[in-house]
Amino acid sequence: MDLSFTETQDMLRETLARFLADTYDFETRKKMLARPEGRDPGIWNALATEMGILSAPFAEEHGGMGGGAIENMIVMEELGKVIAIEPYLQTVVIGGNALKYAGGAHADALIPQIIGGEAIFAFAYAEPKGRYDLARIETTAKKDGAGYVLNGHKAVVYAAPWATHLLVTARTGGSGPDREGVELFLVDAKAAGITRRDYPTVDGFMASEVYFENVAIGGDALLPGGLDLIERLVDDATMAVCAEGLGAGRRHHELTLAYTKERKQFGQPIGKFQALQFRLADMMVEAEQIESMVLMGTLKLDLPSAERKAAVSLAKAKVARSLRFIGQNATQTHGGIGITMELAAAHYFKRTTMIEGQFGSPDYHLERYEALTLPA
Amino acid sequence: MDLEFSPEEIAFRDEVRAFIAENYPAELRGKQDEGDDLTKEDFLSWHRVLAKKGWIAPAWPVEYGGPGWTATQRYIWSEETARADCIRIMPFGITMVGPVIYTFGTPEQKARFLPGILSGDDWWCQGYSEPGAGSDLASLRTRAVLSDDGTHYIVNGQKTWTTMAQHADWGFFLVRTNPDAKQQEGISFLLIDMKTPGITVRPIITLGGEHEVNEVFLEDVKVPVENRIYEENKGWTCAKFLLAHERAGIAGVAASKRGIEKIRDIASTEMDGDRPLLSNPFYRRKVAELEMDLTALEFTELRTLANEAAGRDAGAAANVLKIKGSEIQQRITELVLEAAGHYGAPYFRGFGEGDNEHPIGPEWANRAAPSYYNMRKTTIYGGSNEVQRNIIAKMVLGL
Numbered sequence: 132m133d134l135s136f137t138e139t140q141d142m143l144r145e146t147l148a149r150f151l152a153d154t155y156d157f158e159t160r161k162k163m164l165a166r167p168e169g170r171d172p173g174i175w176n177a178l179a180t181e182m183g184i185l186s187a188p189f190a191e192e193h194g195g196m197g198g199g200a201i202e203n204m205i206v207m208e209e210l211g212k213v214i215a216i217e218p219y220l221q222t223v224v225i226g227g228n229a230l231k232y233a234g235g236a237h238a239d240a241l242i243p244q245i246i247g248g249e250a251i252f253a254f255a256y257a258e259p260k261g262r263y264d265l266a267r268i269e270t271t272a273k274k275d276g277a278g279y280v281l282n283g284h285k286a287v288v289y290a291a292p293w294a295t296h297l298l299v300t301a302r303t304g305g306s307g308p309d310r311e312g313v314e315l316f317l318v319d320a321k322a323a324g325i326t327r328r329d330y331p332t333v334d335g336f337m338a339s340e341v342y343f344e345n346v347a348i349g350g351d352a353l354l355p356g357g358l359d360l361i362e363r364l365v366d367d368a369t370m371a372v373c374a375e376g377l378g379a380g381r382r383h384h385e386l387t388l389a390y391t392k393e394r395k396q397f398g399q400p401i402g403k404f405q406a407l408q409f410r411l412a413d414m415m416v417e418a419e420q421i422e423s424m425v426l427m428g429t430l431k432l433d434l435p436s437a438e439r440k441a442a443v444s445l446a447k448a449k450v451a452r453s454l455r456f457i458g459q460n461a462t463q464t465h466g467g468i469g470i471t472m473e474l475a476a477a478h479y480f481k482r483t484t485m486i487e488g489q490f491g492s493p494d495y496h497l498e499r500y501e502a503l504t505l506p507a
Numbered sequence: 508m509d510l511e512f513s514p515e516e517i518a519f520r521d522e523v524r525a526f527i528a529e530n531y532p533a534e535l536r537g538k539q540d541e542g543d544d545l546t547k548e549d550f551l552s553w554h555r556v557l558a559k560k561g562w563i564a565p566a567w568p569v570e571y572g573g574p575g576w577t578a579t580q581r582y583i584w585s586e587e588t589a590r591a592d593c594i595r596i597m598p599f600g601i602t603m604v605g606p607v608i609y610t611f612g613t614p615e616q617k618a619r620f621l622p623g624i625l626s627g628d629d630w631w632c633q634g635y636s637e638p639g640a641g642s643d644l645a646s647l648r649t650r651a652v653l654s655d656d657g658t659h660y661i662v663n664g665q666k667t668w669t670t671m672a673q674h675a676d677w678g679f680f681l682v683r684t685n686p687d688a689k690q691q692e693g694i695s696f697l698l699i700d701m702k703t704p705g706i707t708v709r710p711i712i713t714l715g716g717e718h719e720v721n722e723v724f725l726e727d728v729k730v731p732v733e734n735r736i737y738e739e740n741k742g743w744t745c746a747k748f749l750l751a752h753e754r755a756g757i758a759g760v761a762a763s764k765r766g767i768e769k770i771r772d773i774a775s776t777e778m779d780g781d782r783p784l785l786s787n788p789f790y791r792r793k794v795a796e797l798e799m800d801l802t803a804l805e806f807t808e809l810r811t812l813a814n815e816a817a818g819r820d821a822g823a824a825a826n827v828l829k830i831k832g833s834e835i836q837q838r839i840t841e842l843v844l845e846a847a848g849h850y851g852a853p854y855f856r857g858f859g860e861g862d863n864e865h866p867i868g869p870e871w872a873n874r875a876a877p878s879y880y881n882m883r884k885t886t887i888y889g890g891s892n893e894v895q896r897n898i899i900a901k902m903v904l905g906l
Binding site: 257259260262263264267286287289307308328330331332333334336338340395396397398406407459462463466467469470471472473477480481484485488492494497498 | 640714716720779789790844854867876883884886896
């Protein structure tokens, strides 16, 4: 067993951290959010071309650095530290992995475009009524000659307003919770028949309701693998947001700690009060457990699916609970200023709260874990 | 002892219910639910209806304009207004400064200020917290210096977290009149006309995007000495009295009951696979636990009211009510946010003027995250829950 990072991995982290420290301070981030498109595309371009960061988890044959899930974990953690609003999760983690697992012509064509910063992906899997169950979808993909025709409504698709490509889950058959008939499609975001309602999210991203009306796609748009593939992608993505949560939660704790040292009430820094010392210590205990679970879950992504799912579900449930503890206590410790837009720490609270539910709430994941591992 | 309402109390409940049904302003119906930003006029329209009926100030003595209700009638009143989703009555005049004025004010001050509070003609705000004086309120530094001729104070300083100050006609302020005395002993309680030159109100936007609170800057603000309530340097007495009043209402039992009812409704329609979310064993257990804690809170409030009515010392009850009441309010928003699932994320602030966009996802979900963020304030304001525990430890437990 070896839980240490390689030199290359350390270097990736340091390079990215330095870049983000220079480009992603609170005021700059605020200005990005205020732009009509809700981001600064220059940052993404710089990550791709100047920094080469987007190549980290891809194979050398596609122009990548030969990394994988660990590299994604490192990048997501660093992005979390500055609550970045870059579409790395959607593009590199989900889009990139979908292409890697599919291989062939799609991978050869699109991975270089991801690495170069030209292709941006969004993952259209959620639906208005499905909650977290990946199979409960009503979007249909009807066979039509060699291709398919998509119809349906996808909910809260993060990064869709920026996307060049959509990964869409749809049914070619079956219904309700059936595993059979659920498939993943790679769709040009500009395809005829796709309409969007774009909006900002509470945590600073842009997202859309995406509507498909008789969207004709080719037969090669189907990425083979069905629900198994979709579950794998979502587990990869789940661990990536856990890593983002680690970065954000740690920084939220650090910002709170710094505040308790400077904020004076009753004639002393509030950090001198034992009640708050215990609270800050407990927050750190939670942050440590987040880090452990992020590592555990990420390292188990390649295990057989039942073991992988059990590990990811435990990790996500624990990370969500710990983030809630850190977020709520950080906010309480700041007092009134903690719930204002003016305070950087408050924006961490907004993001980590959304991470709690992203790709499944603790209730969902604990139920999935129980079903997989406990006798009925 | 008897838990049942008497026939008179039932008759009163029916009267209240009928009155609300007939008189609650039609244009306000549903506004609370849709999460609209309520305007000053919204608040005032319901306020005026109640003022006209003589029900605007349930806890005030009859001689000052109260309806003369018993504690049980007041309990019924809060239950019924919450049940009907009535918008809340702004507390700053009716439950905060009003009681201070009729308890500590001169006959002239009562005559001058109480009618405007009751009618709603005067909108009040509370100038307590300062950037450096939050939980440690007594360390406040806004300075008031008496003029040489003794006719007025000159006030300089800054207040913060001043709720709805953007609408306010008047503010009640804690100011330091003697910087040399021990902290609590050099503070005075001033009523300040918010139109006085030298006052600047600046908005603070909170995490849900709301403009509820403000910073208030005071620069050489001239305040007539007759606007001081009670003696100079004895303002802390008024402040403590007011904080006790604020805490009593802060439990929010009736509103939380209504909040849980809404969760039951939401989770009965929101599907979780083949079952309603409310049938999800994890979710329903959380609802049950919330109801358990709310029941404990409700009966703590009822015991407190009974003790007050009997003239017994309430002990730590007000602090218990604040601590548990605020935590329960927050847990309600947690459960709504969990019910929202993916639709917790969209940031939707529609229904503004000229905005006819329909909400994103279920209507109730649009305010789920902003409310969750916003309600973190409940364990911070009105004396943070840490301060409540300090009070219990020091004043009640003698530690």
